[in-house]
Amino acid sequence: MSVRSVALAALAAAVEVASQDVVLDVPSDLAPRSLVPDVYGYSIEPTWVNDYVSTPLTNNLLSAIKDVTGKPPGIRVGGNTADQTYIHPTLATGNASVAIPDAATAKLFNITPSWYDGWANYFPPSTEFVYTLNLGVNTSAWANAVAEAGAAHAALGDKLVLFELGNEIDHFINKGWRDQSWDVATYLQQFRNLSGQVVGSDWYKQAGASAPKFQAGVFADPPWVPDQQDEVDDFSIANLTLQETAEDKAVIGTYATHLYPQSSCDAARWLRMRLDLLSNHTTLWLNVSQYGPQAAAAEAAGAPLVMGETNSVSCGGKSGISDTFGAALWGADYVLTGATIGVRKTYFHLGAQSEYSAFTPKAYELKNETLGAGIRANWYGHYFIAKVVQGGGEELSVAALPGANSSDLSGFAVYGGGAAGNATKELKKLVFLDMGIWNGTEGLSNNSTLKATDGTFFSQGARPNATITVSTPWAAGSKVGVTRLTGPGTNAKSGVAVSGVTFDAQTGEKVGQEVEETLQVGQNGVVEVSLRRAEGVLLGIAGASNGTSGAGSGSESQPGSGGEITPKISGAREKEVVAWSVLIMGVVAAVFTM
Numbered sequence: 001m002s003v004r005s006v007a008l009a010a011l012a013a014a015v016e017v018a019s020q021d022v023v024l025d026v027p028s029d030l031a032p033r034s035l036v037p038d039v040y041g042y043s044i045e046p047t048w049v050n051d052y053v054s055t056p057l058t059n060n061l062l063s064a065i066k067d068v069t070g071k072p073p074g075i076r077v078g079g080n081t082a083d084q085t086y087i088h089p090t091l092a093t094g095n096a097s098v099a100i101p102d103a104a105t106a107k108l109f110n111i112t113p114s115w116y117d118g119w120a121n122y123f124p125p126s127t128e129f130v131y132t133l134n135l136g137v138n139t140s141a142w143a144n145a146v147a148e149a150g151a152a153h154a155a156l157g158d159k160l161v162l163f164e165l166g167n168e169i170d171h172f173i174n175k176g177w178r179d180q181s182w183d184v185a186t187y188l189q190q191f192r193n194l195s196g197q198v199v200g201s202d203w204y205k206q207a208g209a210s211a212p213k214f215q216a217g218v219f220a221d222p223p224w225v226p227d228q229q230d231e232v233d234d235f236s237i238a239n240l241t242l243q244e245t246a247e248d249k250a251v252i253g254t255y256a257t258h259l260y261p262q263s264s265c266d267a268a269r270w271l272r273m274r275l276d277l278l279s280n281h282t283t284l285w286l287n288v289s290q291y292g293p294q295a296a297a298a299e300a301a302g303a304p305l306v307m308g309e310t311n312s313v314s315c316g317g318k319s320g321i322s323d324t325f326g327a328a329l330w331g332a333d334y335v336l337t338g339a340t341i342g343v344r345k346t347y348f349h350l351g352a353q354s355e356y357s358a359f360t361p362k363a364y365e366l367k368n369e370t371l372g373a374g375i376r377a378n379w380y381g382h383y384f385i386a387k388v389v390q391g392g393g394e395e396l397s398v399a400a401l402p403g404a405n406s407s408d409l410s411g412f413a414v415y416g417g418g419a420a421g422n423a424t425k426e427l428k429k430l431v432f433l434d435m436g437i438w439n440g441t442e443g444l445s446n447n448s449t450l451k452a453t454d455g456t457f458f459s460q461g462a463r464p465n466a467t468i469t470v471s472t473p474w475a476a477g478s479k480v481g482v483t484r485l486t487g488p489g490t491n492a493k494s495g496v497a498v499s500g501v502t503f504d505a506q507t508g509e510k511v512g513q514e515v516e517e518t519l520q521v522g523q524n525g526v527v528e529v530s531l532r533r534a535e536g537v538l539l540g541i542a543g544a545s546n547g548t549s550g551a552g553s554g555s556e557s558q559p560g561s562g563g564e565i566t567p568k569i570s571g572a573r574e575k576e577v578v579a580w581s582v583l584i585m586g587v588v589a590a591v592f593t594m
Contacts, residue, residue: 024403024411025471026427032397032415033342034304038128040065040335040385041074042358043309043347046081046111046132047103051352053122055361057373060508063124068386070393072124076308076347078132082167083177085109085134087147104353116155128161130215130308130347135166135194136177142194149198158210162253164308165194168220170235184234184243191216195251213253216240218308220258222290237294241301254344255298256308261287265315273318279326279490279534281333281435282407288337295342304344310334311349312378317356320453323446325487325496325534326437327356328381332485332536333433335385336412340400348382358382359508360448367450374448374505377487380496384485387498387538388414388431397425404468408436411468427473430527430539433485438463438533440489443496447505455491463489464533472525474541480527482517485536518542 042062044052052058066072081099088110091098096115099106131152133145145165153160169187172178178186195214198204204211219235237255244252262278263269277283291305298305312322312330321327335346350357353364358379363372389396394416404411414429437459444454474480487496496502500515519539521527531537 021467021469022404022409023469024401026401026413026430026473028473030399030401030413032399032413032425033340034344035339035389035396035398035414036344037069037071037389037391038074039339039345039389040331040382041076041345041347043076043078043349045079045349045351046077046085047099047106047109048350048352049077049119050097051103051361052350053119055373057359057361057375057506057508059122059124061359061375061379061503062127064503064508064510065382065386066124066126068383068390070390072127073382074128074130074345074347075123076130076132076164078130078164078167079309079349080167081106081109082132082164083134083136085111085148086137086144087111087113087151089113104351113151113154116152120155120157120159127159129156129159130162130164131156131160132164132167132218133194133198135169135190136172136175138190142197145194146197146201150201150203153203153207153212158207160212162215163195163198163212164215164218164256165191167218167309168258170219170221170233184239187235188240188243188248192248199251214251215254215256215306215308216248216252216303217255217257219256222257222259222287236297237305238297241297244301249302252301252303254303255294255301255305257291257294257305258309259287259291259307260311260314262312262318262321263314264318273313273321275321275324275326275490276437278312278321278330279435279437280407281337281405281410281433284330284333284337284410284435285405288334288343289341291338291343292341299342305342306344307338307346309347309349311356313356316351316354318453319355319450320455320491322356323376323378323449323453323493324490325377325380325443325492326490327378328384328485328487328496329433329435329490329534329536331378331381332384332388332431333410333435336388336398336431337400337410339398340412355450367452369450369452371449372447372505374446375503375508376446376448377443377493377496379503380485380487380498383498383501383503384483384536384538387483388429391416391428396428401430404432409434428541430470430472431536432468432529432531432539433536434466434531434533436464436533437490439491443488443492443494446493449493454493455489457491459489466531466533467528468531468537469526469528472521472527474521474525474527476521476523476525478521479542480519480521481540481542482519482529483514483538483540484517485538486532487534490534 062072090112091110096118097111100108133148173182217237262273295305312327338346352360359375361373397415399413401411401413410433412431415425416428417424417426439457439459441458483499485498500512502511504511529537
């Protein structure tokens with residue numbers, strides 16, 4: 001047997017390890033961080049906005065989130081084509097916008113002011129927008145970007161809360177938009193020039209307190225990973241905030257970084273894409289934890305850090321990974337893990353023809369297949385998070401549970417009682433995510449995903465179960481509501497639900513009522529809950545606004561915990577995950593070097 005075969009056999013064996021019961025408590029000295037109702041948002045590539053607002057699907061799905069959380073997801077309109085966008089009074093075609101050569105491969109995106117009007121009122125009321133101005137083209141003193149800002153505000157009004165200046169500006173050298181002198185100091189000079197022109201505009205002065213601030217940074221590469229020029233540059237939030245003046249900080253509302261844990265951009269990284277490395281809490285922690293110092297630097301400068309653009313696999317995603325139930329679990333774990341280290345919001349990127357998009361508004365052709373409009377499995381991770389952050393107006397905070405921290409298991413405590421760090425915080429909810437791999441034989445296809453990536457590797461035997469036993473401060477006899485994020489398997493593209501609730505693939509309308517499941521707190525505050533392999537569960541104490549009014553049936557909602565508990569390791573964006581080689585020790589290294 002070859003080394004590669006041995007490595008693959010070892011990985012398969014690791015996948016099949018039976019779940020173990022887990023006993024843990026909720027430490028009294030946890031230091032939770034803010035958990036906002038719109039912690040999970042979306043970033044839409046400018047060239048695809050027209051598609052997303054062309055049917056009721058997007059609005060209905062986002063309205064369903066608002067119905068739970070009280071606040072719709074935030075929308076960032078930005079991406080690669082933001083720095084290729086040019087505004088004109090009119091276009092020769094008579095259209096409001098034209099992507100050249102087309103939306104999927106655009107190198108130029110021409111718009112008119114009426115383009116903003118076309119989507120300004122589509123999204124649920126009170127949706128907050130971030131809009132990316134074209135910083136890439138610095139001719140004419142950014143007159144184009146200044147005109148964009150005025151037109152965007154004219155259409156969006158106070159719903160426009162932030163401007164970004166450029167997208168992934170640390171890649172500007174590679175794109176040929178800046179020379180080798182491009183660094184944080186030069187960026188700050190240009191940031192001040194453009195932001196100063198916007199702030200000095202008549203419309204901005206008239207807007208007063210409701211005028212949009214700026215989302216600074218917008219860096220692609222993780223702090224300690226070489227960028228696309230194969231050099232370590234100085235673009236990091238920590239470096240940026242050190243060089244800012246008080247005047248800079250006064251106009252900055254948030255700082256942004258980007259992260260993609262895997263990539264289909266090139267052959268080398270294509271070979272490293274794997275679902276079992278996406279749906280793995282240790283891998284996720286290694287990727288996300290490096291942003292802790294960046295979040296701290298942002299907060300010290302007076303504004304929070306957000307993950308301004310992200311998804312599972314860069315360059316459009318990878319069907320069979322990005323559109324699976326494993327990606328739904330990953331998304332839920334990602335958002336909560338980020339929040340525990342101070343990443344205030346996370347925006348998942350959308351393209352109407354991208355394999356990672358949680359929902360797609362129109363049918364299209366991709367890789368010799370016809371894909372329908374629809375909803376992918378990863379959407380349900382968002383709906384589950386909506387239940388987690390449902391607070392009935394109460395300010396929530398979240399902390400990671402040290403006892404639920406392994407490659408197969410993650411856990412979180414959600415508190416009410418005021419701002420994060422409040423001494424009177426009260427435990428309201430618990431979240432457990434089994435990230436172990438279970439590849440089932442059901443739910444393998446979805447009309448909106450590629451048939452060529454329907455599952456072919458299946459787990460053997462019965463789906464593992466475990467019991468989570470957790471000691472809480474909750475009173476004995478209290479009722480606990482249970483909400484479950486369920487699917488036929490990690491590899492499933494359909495058959496996914498949150499407490500039995502699904503969404504119509506064509507309209508985005510909610511289907512079915514939540515199945516109620518309740519538990520009772522035992523002596524000394526002990527709660528026991530079953531968890532199947534590859535499943536999520538939310539526990540909420542009765543009497544709170546928990547988003548836990550129901551769940552999958554008791555027999556259906558079985559366990560699947562992570563095995564031995566391991567410590568967290570302080571530890572990449574993809575756009576090159578250096579940390580993943582630590583995973584699964586030498587076995588992973590052997591597989592990917594063959």
